[in-house]
Amino acid sequence: MTPPLRALLLLPSSAADRIVASQDRWGWLNLRVDHAEQLAMVVGFSERERIIWPVTSPLLDAHYLRVADQVARAGLWYRARPDLHALWLATAARSAQLAVDGFRQLIRGGWQPLPVDRAIPVLTWTEVDGQPAWQAWWAVRDGVIPANVHVIDETTDVFAPLTPAWPVQLLAEVLVTVIGVGSIGSAAAEALAAYAVGHLALIDPDRLLQHNLARHRAGGRQLGRHKVHAIADQLAQRFPDLEVDPLPLNVVDDADVMRPLVARGDLVLVCADGVTPRRVANHLAVWAHAPAVLACVLEDGAVGEVLRVRPGSGSGCLLCHRAELQAAGRLDPQPGLDLPYGTGLQHRPMTAVGGDLALVGEFAAKAAVATLLEARGYHDQRLQAEHAVIGLRPVPGLTPPYDVTRAGEVRWSPVGPPRPTCPTCRLA
Amino acid sequence: MAAPKLWPLDPEPEVIQRTVHDWHVSGDGSLCLLQTAAAWTGAEVAAELVVKAAGWFLEFLLMQAGVVQAMTTGGIAGSDELDHLLDPRAGNAPEGPSMGAA
Numbered sequence A: 001m002t003p004p005l006r007a008l009l010l011l012p013s014s015a016a017d018r019i020v021a022s023q024d025r026w027g028w029l030n031l032r033v034d035h036a037e038q039l040a041m042v043v044g045f046s047e048r049e050r051i052i053w054p055v056t057s058p059l060l061d062a063h064y065l066r067v068a069d070q071v072a073r074a075g076l077w078y079r080a081r082p083d084l085h086a087l088w089l090a091t092a093a094r095s096a097q098l099a100v101d102g103f104r105q106l107i108r109g110g111w112q113p114l115p116v117d118r119a120i121p122v123l124t125w126t127e128v129d130g131q132p133a134w135q136a137w138w139a140v141r142d143g144v145i146p147a148n149v150h151v152i153d154e155t156t157d158v159f160a161p162l163t164p165a166w167p168v169q170l171l172a173e174v175l176v177t178v179i180g181v182g183s184i185g186s187a188a189a190e191a192l193a194a195y196a197v198g199h200l201a202l203i204d205p206d207r208l209l210q211h212n213l214a215r216h217r218a219g220g221r222q223l224g225r226h227k228v229h230a231i232a233d234q235l236a237q238r239f240p241d242l243e244v245d246p247l248p249l250n251v252v253d254d255a256d257v258m259r260p261l262v263a264r265g266d267l268v269l270v271c272a273d274g275v276t277p278r279r280v281a282n283h284l285a286v287w288a289h290a291p292a293v294l295a296c297v298l299e300d301g302a303v304g305e306v307l308r309v310r311p312g313s314g315s316g317c318l319l320c321h322r323a324e325l326q327a328a329g330r331l332d333p334q335p336g337l338d339l340p341y342g343t344g345l346q347h348r349p350m351t352a353v354g355g356d357l358a359l360v361g362e363f364a365a366k367a368a369v370a371t372l373l374e375a376r377g378y379h380d381q382r383l384q385a386e387h388a389v390i391g392l393r394p395v396p397g398l399t400p401p402y403d404v405t406r407a408g409e410v411r412w413s414p415v416g417p418p419r420p421t422c423p424t425c426r427l428a
Numbered sequence B: 001m002a003a004p005k006l007w008p009l010d011p012e013p014e015v016i017q018r019t020v021h022d023w024h025v026s027g028d029g030s031l032c033l034l035q036t037a038a039a040w041t042g043a044e045v046a047a048e049l050v051v052k053a054a055g056w057f058l059e060f061l062l063m064q065a066g067v068v069q070a071m072t073t074g075g076i077a078g079s080d081e082l083d084h085l086l087d088p089r090a091g092n093a094p095e096g097p098s099m100g101a102a
Helices: A013-021 A058-062 A082-093 A100-104 A168-172 A184-194 A228-236 A255-264 A275-287 A318-327 A352-373 B047-065 B098-102
Strands: A008-011 A024-035 A039-046 A050-054 A070-081 A120-128 A131-140 A144-151 A175-180 A198-203 A243-247 A267-270 A290-296 A304-309 A387-391 A410-413
Touching: A008 A013, A008 A131, A013 A120, A013 A131, A013 A144, A024 A050, A024 A120, A024 A387, A039 A070, A070 A168, A070 A318, A082 A120, A082 A131, A082 A144, A100 A131, A100 A144, A120 A144, A120 B047, A168 A352, A175 A184, A175 A255, A184 A228, A184 A267, A184 A290, A184 A352, A198 A228, A198 A255, A228 A243, A255 A275, A267 A352, A275 A290, A275 A304, A275 A318, A290 A352, A304 A318, A304 A352, A352 A387
Parallel strands: A008 A039, A008 A144, A070 A120, A175 A198, A175 A267, A198 A243, A267 A290
Antiparallel strands: A024 A039, A024 A070, A039 A050, A120 A131, A131 A144, A290 A304, A304 A387, A387 A410
16 A cells, blocks of 8 residues: 555654653554544554553644544554664655665664554654654555654644744733624634734624624534634634633623723724724723724625724824714715614624625734734834725725725725814813 | 613503604614614713603604604604694694693
């Protein structure tokens, strides 16, 4: 049986360290295997014929192979001479194989006869520059073929490869409050976590229902749960070090809870799509002197909008921006977020497509993180202005600045100063 | 910011009247006094809504008496379109003890 080179063995670092620390030269491997995926994970090992040590790791508990059958003594490990690993490179580059006898001469002892009827995965380790190095092989009676091994470092977080190029440590201390965890907010929350923001508070009273599935980041297996809990669980699986506080609350009715939360956080990302929740969130942020980013789609998904409200920026808040539009004789598209009067319900069902909503959510997350970093001296994260309109499915007839004409177009505009009469800004 | 909510206690609209446009009562039993949430900018004062609520009370009585089939769209606090029904000299004002309380 000839395996493809893409066959991969996963080796948790705890198992690798314990094998290296042992004084033995060979042992058995217990594996969990997905044959269709050509993937196996080491879940136990022995030192020679002695007892099999199980690998205990949070990594195993979270991995999909945890439900795969465990195959005892399905593989072997050997301590090898450095020459064998040099041969791995040469052999893999030629898509060739080593003779079994040649392979055997380059391990440090403990050779076990290969099974007659099947191939067996083999891991070898040797020292390179004083450090253990691992290689994988696929052994059959007539030859040994290079395979791949991935040693999973269980001690580092997922963002380790980003440092020092990205300020992971700084963002790990940041708390962003996401108000509205619907189609935009769920994508925004995921993006914030991917930017390495360390703490999220998720605010939304709604549950995930079937009509949400076309747009929301949570899937059908989460149906019926509060959206904040569904997204919090998904984020926890992907970002184990992220701290998420899911709060199924209404920003308007539970403003007393929101007020201290907003004040405690570093930024408010408002992804709620009703007029009143957006205004209340804007008010709470301004009065708490917390920066806010407000994101929504307007005109039935024609354009996305991201508005930044920062204390001390010299620019006004959401209410000031809308008043500025009206004073200039332009239309305020925000009332279109709600249904027309007399239709029985207030909130207009979302009409935009899921990909566009996610785009706006991720754009808003970028604006939020850039705002946080700019305030901490990262001048490469300065945004062009305070207000952005994103063309999604542009329609004619919209007034500036919403009159973008191309999908994907982003138009930045400044926002005027706070109005002396603004009920939110004037007493803040 | 959020507009204040007013819940009528006496008279208390029936559940079946909630969310029905003709009665201007929201689903939670509060009065529907603004046509859009955006109409409340935060610069207003709640006292302005008390006048509207008083107008709603009069229209509620007219509805209960069957004098009108639907409340006016914008309310009668700033409109005279139902004044003729409320003028006793017109001779067609609805009867009822609550009229005196208005």
